Amino acid sequence: MASITGFGGAFLRAKDPEGLYRWYEQHLGLVRSHGSFSFPASAQQAQVVFAFFKQEDAYFPPAQKVMINLHVDDLDRVLxxxxxxxxTVDPKRESYDFGKFGWFIDPEGNRVELWQPVAEN
Known part of the structure; x- marks a missing residue:
């Protein structure tokens, strides 16, 4: 049987898509290719999580329908x-056995999660 082989992307609506692209390029160093940000397969260093939250869950703002999570190699330096x-950066930083997490707010008010996965040996 044919099956899903992985996560293909995240798609967000934006009031100013071009401005948001420029902001992510400037502040996070992402590089646009073919009209979007993409990451080569060799750059993917850790698992990708696909999860559902209840509508009222406070993990990210209930009015925000989607939150993206980006891998980083040095959470503290990026934040x-x-x-x-x-x-605007949330002062809270969390650490678990599977990695460190932090959050910021982009220019359109989206809460974005950064994840520094634990290095696999």
Whole structure:
């Protein structure tokens, strides 16, 4: 039987898609290719999570229908760089046996999660 082989992407609506692309390029170093951000298969270093939350769950704002999660190699440095650039960053940082997490708010008010997975040996 044919089956799903992985996660293909995340799609968000934006008031100013071009401006949001530029912001993510400037502040997170993402590079656009063919009209979107893509990550080569070799860049994917950890698992991808696909999860559902109840409508009222407070893990991310209930009015926000989707939250993206981006892998980072140094959570503290990325968040500190965003703070220095004047980006709204949640002061809370969490650490678990599977990695460290932090959050920021993009220019359109989206809460975005950053995940530094635990390095696999």
């Amino acid at each position: 500190d760089r965003l703070i220095a650039a004047g980006v």
